[in-house]
Amino acid sequence: MVIGTSYFSDFLNSVLEASKVIYEAVSEDLLIHIYSHLDADGIAAGGIIGKALQRLDARFRIRITQWVDDKLIDEIIREKPPIVIFTDLGTDYASLLSKKVSDIKIIVLDHHQIGCTPQSFLCVNPHIYGIDGAKDISGSGVAYFVAKALDISNVDLAPIAVVGALGDLQDKYDQRMLGGLNQKIVEDAINAGLLTVEKDLIFFGRETRPIHKALAATTSPFIPGISGAEDKVLDLLASLGIPLKHDDKWRALRDLTEDEKKRLCSALADYLLSKGLHCEISNLIGHVYTLTREEPWTPLRDGREFSVLLNATGRMNKSGVGVAICMGDRGKALEEASKILEDYRKTINKYLDWVTEKPGRIQELEYIYVVYGGTYIDDKIIGAISSILSSNLPNPEKPLIACSDVKNEGIVKVSARTTDIMVNRGLNLGDIMQVAAEKCKGKGGGHNIAAGAQIPKEKIEEFINLVNELVRRKLAGEEIGG
Numbered sequence: 076m077v078i079g080t081s082y083f084s085d086f087l088n089s090v091l092e093a094s095k096v097i098y099e100a101v102s103e104d105l106l107i108h109i110y111s112h113l114d115a116d117g118i119a120a121g122g123i124i125g126k127a128l129q130r131l132d133a134r135f136r137i138r139i140t141q142w143v144d145d146k147l148i149d150e151i152i153r154e155k156p157p158i159v160i161f162t163d164l165g166t167d168y169a170s171l172l173s174k175k176v177s178d179i180k181i182i183v184l185d186h187h188q189i190g191c192t193p194q195s196f197l198c199v200n201p202h203i204y205g206i207d208g209a210k211d212i213s214g215s216g217v218a219y220f221v222a223k224a225l226d227i228s229n230v231d232l233a234p235i236a237v238v239g240a241l242g243d244l245q246d247k248y249d250q251r252m253l254g255g256l257n258q259k260i261v262e263d264a265i266n267a268g269l270l271t272v273e274k275d276l277i278f279f280g281r282e283t284r285p286i287h288k289a290l291a292a293t294t295s296p297f298i299p300g301i302s303g304a305e306d307k308v309l310d311l312l313a314s315l316g317i318p319l320k321h322d323d324k325w326r327a328l329r330d331l332t333e334d335e336k337k338r339l340c341s342a343l344a345d346y347l348l349s350k351g352l353h354c355e356i357s358n359l360i361g362h363v364y365t366l367t368r369e370e371p372w373t374p375l376r377d378g379r380e381f382s383v384l385l386n387a388t389g390r391m392n393k394s395g396v397g398v399a400i401c402m403g404d405r406g407k408a409l410e411e412a413s414k415i416l417e418d419y420r421k422t423i424n425k426y427l428d429w430v431t432e433k434p435g436r437i438q439e440l441e442y443i444y445v446v447y448g449g450t451y452i453d454d455k456i457i458g459a460i461s462s463i464l465s466s467n468l469p470n471p472e473k474p475l476i477a478c479s480d481v482k483n484e485g486i487v488k489v490s491a492r493t494t495d496i497m498v499n500r501g502l503n504l505g506d507i508m509q510v511a512a513e514k515c516k517g518k519g520g521g522h523n524i525a526a527g528a529q530i531p532k533e534k535i536e537e538f539i540n541l542v543n544e545l546v547r548r549k550l551a552g553e554e555i556g557g
């Protein structure tokens with residue numbers, strides 16, 4: 076979508092209003108409580124607001140949470156902070172909170188779909204201004220605009236918002252480019268000399284992995300026979316005369332010469348063509364976002380790797396490390412994050428093996444796929460598993476509904492994902508999750524392409540059947556209710 080100037084200026088007005096309220100709270104030396112979402116975008120958003128407040132010498136506290144629920148709201152009411160900022164989550168519950176108490180100032184900086192514009196608290200959300208929060212700006216992007224309005228020196232946080240948008244998979248424009256308001260953030264980061272954007276081979280791990288490992292480990296683009304097969308990649312590189320090492324040191328993708336990259340790219344294109352997969356060829360090249368001030372060979376230098384690292388800290392219960400990195404900590408925090416990342420990768424692989432080890436673990440219903448992780452898959456990680464699995468399912472027209480039990484809570488966490496094809500056909504998982512969850516005494520919402528829910532365990536079967544039915548109805552052009 077091309078963002079009209081008036082939409083943008085209306086959005087910026089609400090940004091300005093939020094920044095004024097925050098500034099006043101800081102001037103009055105109020106303790107500010109920040110609640111942010113557990114994924115890469117949420118951690119980046121919390122880190123951006125945290126850094127902006129730190130620079131103002133403000134008193135603040137950041138909590139990262141997977142969701143807001145009645146329990147958390149009750150806790151906030153008990154603690155009674157003078158001001159609460161929710162980032163990358165919380166619109167529904169902020170409404171509830173504002174109804175229950177009148178003396179807590181509430182600000183929500185979010186990009187999730189909302190039913191109507193909240194009147195009882197300050198809500199900065201692109202959807203209010205007709206801007207698509209699923210691909211044109213992320214939660215950390217909204218936080219960035221507010222930080223920049225607080226003080227122009229916060230422009231140096233633009234790369235963190237780019238990382239957040241990449242973490243939310245908002246690179247939906249041509250050749251995996253960030254567009255919409257994200258493009259403005261990218262420009263800020265480039266102008267500050269902190270980011271470069273190039274078109275290049277898009278394999279994951281371009282900064283940190285030996286070439287053959289990067290090629291073998293990437294699943295998007297997925298190259299049958301190459302993805303997952305290190306030995307085949309080694310043969311391919313040898314046949315192209317591309318050395319793996321330079322002076323005994325592994326070479327990463329970024330170390331290849333232009334000529335080597337061209338040769339590799341055209342060999343992969345020929346290979347894909349020979350398999351009848353011409354569509355995948357355009358996916359070999361994409362926009363690469365490099366954080367130029369980060370050290371080479373660290374997972375912070377490539378924007379996509381950085382986002383995976385943040386995700387890992389959140390999902391492995393170490394979100395404080397991720398927030399610290401977004402606020403500028405390196406050294407020890409980075410060392411710790413690298414270890415967390417390693418554990419996270421192992422855990423993800425273990426779960427993916429579990430899902431694929433028995434055919435029945437991905438169930439195919441008429442309109443959806445279902446994966447039920449029970450107590451085996453950690454509910455904090457089911458979202459990542461859902462994202463990975465959904466891009467490799469045989470039928471891209473069927474959304475994936477992945478679930479796992481939240482231990483000792485009697486609820487099931489649901490993570491739903493679909494594809495651009497279905498979004499373009501009008502499917503909106505955020506709406507479906509919300510409607511189905513409400514009918515099953517749960518809570519749901521999110522974006523058109525990626526959404527989630529929390530459902531009482533005894534209702535999960537009913538919920539799944541309802542989602543299957545709602546997808547059918549939506550595709551048949553019927554109302555889904557609400």
Ligand code: C5P
Nearest residue numbers: 112114116117242243244462492524525
């Ligand atoms: O709450 P938030 O908007 O930050 O989360 C969006 C989530 O959806 C992210 O975890 C992101 O990875 C996921 N996503 C996805 N596929 C997409 C878009 C987003 O899995 N196409």
Ligand code: C5P
Nearest residue numbers: 458490518519520521525526527528529
């Ligand atoms: O948790 P998961 O990654 O599956 O969430 C996908 C998207 O749905 C995220 O943007 C998340 O914030 C959103 N979501 C929501 N309401 C819920 C559960 C998830 O808005 N109850």
Ligand code: ZN
Nearest residue numbers: 116163214243
């Ligand atoms: Zn987000």
